[in-house]
Amino acid sequence: MQRKKAINIGLFISLGVLIFIAGIYIVGKQQNIFGPTLKITAIFRDIKGLKIGDKVHFSGIDIGTVSSIELMSDTRVKTGFTIKENVVKLIKQDSKVTIANEGLMGGKIVIILPGSSQSRSVNEDDILQTIEQVDIDDILKEVKKSSENIAFVSKNLIDITDKVNRGDGIFGKIFTDTVITQNLDKTSRNITSISKNLVEISEKANMGQGFMGKLFTDTLFTRQLDSAGFNLKAITEDLAEVTEKVNAGEGVFGRLFTDTSLTQNLYLSSINLEQTTRNLVEFSHRLNNNENALSRFIADTAFADSLEILLYELNTGIREITRSSEAIQRSGLIRMFSKKKKN
């Protein structure tokens, strides 16, 4: 009985101690106490509440713990890290170390940032470079500045919206002036109808109706246009040739633009022409004023009437003379005289 009790107690205690040892081992493993490790150091200006036992992360993986913290001077804190030996080859000598927040509640972790691949791996007691993280106070200062700016902007926005509500400015008018909105409404309607027309035009053009339609769809029409363009090109080439000749002084036009004696003559001719036209003006003026026979001949109706009577009488006279001369010709004396003459 006593032996059974002793065995039970032995088992009981052994199991209990085993649980304790397992717990110690798990915790020790987390702090890299039992595995092979390597110690590296970094010198910070401010460790921001980092504690011995805090984790060291590399690429987001827990690879070690903070093993020592030593205040060297008022701005230098030497911090040692115990790193698992199997990851040491990945940590380069130009890797940088920084302290970051583990969570919102203020826990700290050390982060080793990867170095360049060309650099060599760290050795025992190597000192890595550090990057001082932005402090939460600095961030809060920036946030304060930003919030002040936001307050200023929102105040301005309030002013603007006030003005808009009062109907000041373009935007205010847009929101308050009914005439503008009506006009805008009309404009939008017009734009709608324009776009509708454009749609119709494009539909027609697609169907080959009208000039544009033909342009886009009728190949014959485009060919004609093409030949017209070709002709136009020929004409312009001819024109270019002509103007070249003109510039060279060839032909009438060329001489016109280049021959100074011809232009002189033309100038004189124009002066003469001007004189002539002036005379003609004077002449026509006189004609209009009945100042001479010709004007009276043209304009005086009494004179015209008397001239008509005269002409009638003259006509009658001539007829009489003709008749008389025919009578004379038929008379013997005249006939005789005329025969002699014929011989």
Added chain:
Amino acid sequence: MKTSLLLKNIETFLIELTEIFRFIGLFFNNLFTKRFEFDEMINQMYKTGYRSFFLISVTGLILGLVLTLQTRPMMADLGAEAWLPNLVFVSIIREMGPVIMALLFAGKVGSGIGAELSSMRVTEQIDAMEVSATNPIKYLVVTRVLATTIMLPVLVFYADFIAFMGSFLGMKAYSNISFPLFFTQAFDGIYFYDIIPATIKTFFFGFFIGIISCYKGYYANRGTEGVGHAANAAVVVSSMVIFLIDLIAVQITSLFEI
């Protein structure tokens, strides 16, 4: 009148304190002298430790479960449910496990020792042992105190483990957390300075529960009335001393924390 009563109480307390220290000295004196009552110690370990396992297990399971269930809504509100296993496990290892198990142990074992020794005293069995040249301190006190000192830490290891499982059950009741994740989260923020001081203080708890209970029982008087008084006093004083030691332990632990 009142002042004289108070002074008398202080006087009694100081005398009792001295007596306890003398008793502790007696214990150590008998501990390192020859003829060790090993069988009786095994017997006491069986009675105090092995027989308390069920009580400690049930309490540990409920402790882990209740702590998790009570803390979970608050942590969920904070969006820090991932910290819950660690929070519960740290509190169990550092404080809840040792203190609650020690109080239970004092209630079960301390009262038992107090009642047993006091009844032996009242029935003059202790006097008889002295007459028959058996050292009652060696046989009754040293074995019991050693048994409580050794068995309480072991029971606390079990209790911590069972509370850990209870906490997992509590987590599993509300989320689909896997055991490996729970395990990682629970051990994530556990350090040696959480485990070692807590373990050391359980030895002290066990020792003082044993020594106070033995003292109260060993020096019991006033007949059968004294038996009840001794059992009661063993539990009350042990519980107070547990909290006192816990307070001192926290102070000492915080000295070594950075």
